[in-house]
Amino acid sequence: MIEAKGLTKRYGDLVAVEDIDFSIARGEVVGFLGPNGAGKTTTMRMLTGFLPPTDGTALIAGHDIFSDPIAARRAIGYLPETPPLYPEMRVESFLAYVAKIKDVPRAERRAAVDRALARTALLDVRRQVIGTLSKGFRQRVGLAQAIVHNPPVLILDEPTAGLDPLQIREIRSLIAELTAPSQGDTQQTVILSTHILAEVDAICRRVILINQGRKVVDAPLSELTADGRTLDQIFTEHTARDAALPLEAAVAPGLGGAS
Amino acid sequence: MRHVASVAGRELRSLFVSPVAYGVLSLFSVLAGMFFILDLSWFEQALFQLQQYPEQLAEFNLNDMLLHEFYGSISVVLLFLIPGITMGLYTAEKSNGTEELLLTSPLTIWDIVLGKFVAGAIFIAALVGIVGLFAGVLFVYGDPEIGKTASGLLGLLLTGWTYVAIGGLASAITRSQIVAFLIALVALVTLLLLPGIAEFGIAGSGTGVAATLRWLSVQLHFDPLLKGLVDTADLAYFAVVIGSFLVVTKAAVESVRWR
Numbered sequence: 001m002i003e004a005k006g007l008t009k010r011y012g013d014l015v016a017v018e019d020i021d022f023s024i025a026r027g028e029v030v031g032f033l034g035p036n037g038a039g040k041t042t043t044m045r046m047l048t049g050f051l052p053p054t055d056g057t058a059l060i061a062g063h064d065i066f067s068d069p070i071a072a073r074r075a076i077g078y079l080p081e082t083p084p085l086y087p088e089m090r091v092e093s094f095l096a097y098v099a100k101i102k103d104v105p106r107a108e109r110r111a112a113v114d115r116a117l118a119r120t121a122l123l124d125v126r127r128q129v130i131g132t133l134s135k136g137f138r139q140r141v142g143l144a145q146a147i148v149h150n151p152p153v154l155i156l157d158e159p160t161a162g163l164d165p166l167q168i169r170e171i172r173s174l175i176a177e178l179t180a181p182s183q184g185d186t187q188q189t190v191i192l193s194t195h196i197l198a199e200v201d202a203i204c205r206r207v208i209l210i211n212q213g214r215k216v217v218d219a220p221l222s223e224l225t226a227d228g229r230t231l232d233q234i235f236t237e238h239t240a241r242d243a244a245l246p247l248e249a250a251v252a253p254g255l256g257g258a259s
Numbered sequence: 260m261r262h263v264a265s266v267a268g269r270e271l272r273s274l275f276v277s278p279v280a281y282g283v284l285s286l287f288s289v290l291a292g293m294f295f296i297l298d299l300s301w302f303e304q305a306l307f308q309l310q311q312y313p314e315q316l317a318e319f320n321l322n323d324m325l326l327h328e329f330y331g332s333i334s335v336v337l338l339f340l341i342p343g344i345t346m347g348l349y350t351a352e353k354s355n356g357t358e359e360l361l362l363t364s365p366l367t368i369w370d371i372v373l374g375k376f377v378a379g380a381i382f383i384a385a386l387v388g389i390v391g392l393f394a395g396v397l398f399v400y401g402d403p404e405i406g407k408t409a410s411g412l413l414g415l416l417l418t419g420w421t422y423v424a425i426g427g428l429a430s431a432i433t434r435s436q437i438v439a440f441l442i443a444l445v446a447l448v449t450l451l452l453l454p455g456i457a458e459f460g461i462a463g464s465g466t467g468v469a470a471t472l473r474w475l476s477v478q479l480h481f482d483p484l485l486k487g488l489v490d491t492a493d494l495a496y497f498a499v500v501i502g503s504f505l506v507v508t509k510a511a512v513e514s515v516r517w518r
Contacts, residue, residue, distance in 0.1 A: 048363040052516050074365040084360035086269075086351075088276050100265045101364045145360065 001026045001153055001189040002047065006056030009042050009213075016042045018213045019056065024189055024206075026152070029179050031204035031221075032193040035239050039213040040193040041081060044157050047191075048078045061152050074103055077151040077188075081158050083142025087131030091122060091141055094130060095148050102149035116148040120174060136167035143174065147188075154178065156192040160199060172202050179203075197231045207231070211239045262366050266374025270348070271381060279347070280382070283340055287386055294332040295393045298325050321403035322411075326394060327485050330411045333390050334481060337383075337419050338451060342443035344382060345426025346436045348375045349512065353434050358515065372509045376420075376427060376501075383419035387412055407487035414484030417497040418477055422447055424504035431511040450477055475500075 002024040009017040017039040024030050034040050045051040047058050049065050049072060058065050061075035086094055095113045104112045117123050120140045125133060130141060139159070146154060159175065160168040178188050194200065200207060200221065207224060209217035216238045217224070224234055274280040302325045309316045352358040361371055391412055397403050422443075429443035430436075453476035457469040473479055477500075480493040 045359075050359055050363050050516070070365045070367075073363055076363065078359070078363050080356060080359045082356040084355060084357040086273060086355055086357060088273050089269075093272075097265065097269050098360070098364075101262055101361075101366055103365050 001028075001061055002191060003059040004043075004047065004056070005058065007043060007046050007053050007058060008055035009039070009046060009051065010054045015213050017046070017053075017210075020210065020213075020215050022208055022215065022218055024191060026189050027179065027187045028206055029175075029190045029204050030192070030206045030208055031200035032191055032208050032210070033195065033197070033200060033217075033235065034193075034210040036195060038210050038239075040210065041157055043210070044078075044155050044191070044193060048076055048155055049073050074149070075152050077146035077149065077154045079142050079146040079154075079156045079159055081161065083138055084145070085130050085138060085141055087129070089130055090126070091128055091130060091133075091144075092117070092126040094141070095144055098145045099148045102151075104149050112148055112150065115150075116144040119147065119177065120144040121170075136163055136170070139163060139167070139171065140174075143171065147178065152187075152189060154188045154190045154192075156190065158193055158195075160194070160196065168199075172199065175203055197235060201231060209235065209238055260367070260369060260373070262370040263373045263377060266361075266366070266371055267377040267381070270375055270378035273351075274344075274378065274382065279344070283344055284385070284389075287336065287340060288389055290336050291333060291390055291393060294336070295329055298329045298332070301328075321397055321401050322407040322487070326397070326403060326408060326411055329393070330390070330415055330485055333415055334418050334477075335451075337386070337415070337422060338447045339444070340386075341379075341383070341419065341422040342426050342429070342440045342447065345379055345423055345430055345443060346439040347430065348379065348427050349430040350434060350436045350439050362515065368509050368513050372427075372505055372512060376424060376505060379423035379427065380420050383423060384416060387416045387419060390415060404487065407485075410487050410489050411485045413489070414481045417484070417494070418481050421477060421497055421500050421504075424501045424508070425450075428504050428508045428511060431508045450475070454478055 002022075004020055004022050007017060007020040008015075020039075020043060032040055032043070042051065046053045047060065047065070049069050052066075060072040063069075063072035063075060065072045089097070092113060095116055096109055099109045099112045117126055120143050122137070122140055122144055125137060130138065133141065143156075143159065146156070156175070160171050163171065175190060175192065179190055180187075192199075192204070204221060206220050207217060208215060217234065221231075225231065302321075305324065306316075306319065309319060349358075352361060394403070394408050394412065397408075398405075425446050426439075426443040429446065430439040433439050433442065453472045457472035457476075474496075480496045483490055483493055
């Protein structure tokens, strides 16, 4: 569903992402891990077509992001780090607009919006102005705009950043629902970035870990933790070494090894 | 180009849920009304004084002595108002984070640029409509030439659209609304001063540079329309200027991808 081939992004001499390859099959939920500044957001922006890679390319649902960008983007639901929202619009009309620009046919738009509202539990605030919503609700609207056109691929950049524990749990269960769909919905392939390891444990079945722009781990979660190590230890092992951090400082429980 | 209307529609709706549109519309109506009354009383006074000179009185008419002045004043009002309308066109997308939504949706950059221009153009058409109402009053009490009245309105419309194209570019090259407003204002005032610069400036009058500067000024092409002369050369000027600014705006919007 998602195929990254040698994705590279350089800014002058600075290498943000270097030669990242991976292939994600339909229905997989992949945690995209790495310390802050490792290149997670840059990689996701390249996958979504927001940033062109300096080198390499990617296939989204079989469409090359360079030669067939419109079809590739149609197949993607994307939640950037800050949810893209128009504060002056109402939830419902915002989602209708997104459905429109994502090429949902006119006849199906109403239903698409209703379904997205229902799946993100936003039915009660559908008439509210987005600017008046709390942060948790806004994050949900962000998620709703990503799924409104029922895309086969979901790219979520830190979907739980800045939320309280209850909201984090809600968002997580929502993502879990999206990947195990009820009838009629597309089974979504999800790639989600985070530096919260508990999140990966909770929803992902596979981990891609990047550090300083390079892929360092790509394996199923079960395989990684088979020898009794925790995700924490794995994360620290692969990131602290390069960052030359004292090991003790980086193993603080639940902390994603600040760079 | 399938989504020009979607983008334009959203832009207009956002304009009308915020106080900006109403503020501009009411401010504009008040200013237009004041200019209309001033020009009208000046016209009456002149008419009264000219009673003793029948030859000059014969030359005196509503179009050349009243509407010409009135439309001229309105074009200056537009120069100051339009930067206020266009300043948020692109800067708001950047501060909302919706730039990322637009650029990762199956839209082309032209959909975005043309959509925003069309929204601005429709708003200007509403303003010119208000001007048309004032001119319409004259038809009730006198008989101005309909052709001249209409070509003057066309001139205002094209001038306004040119200002929208310029203001749009200003908004696309910065992140701050205030900066966008100031850039647009300075650019438009410069455009207004071009004939003066051509006459007295360093270029020296009569040279090719001076002629070019004069040709570039909106005034030179707006005046014939005020006088009722609809020349394709003038219409072409507006088309070329609007088109060029839209092309540069498109490049400016796209440039996010090169950074």
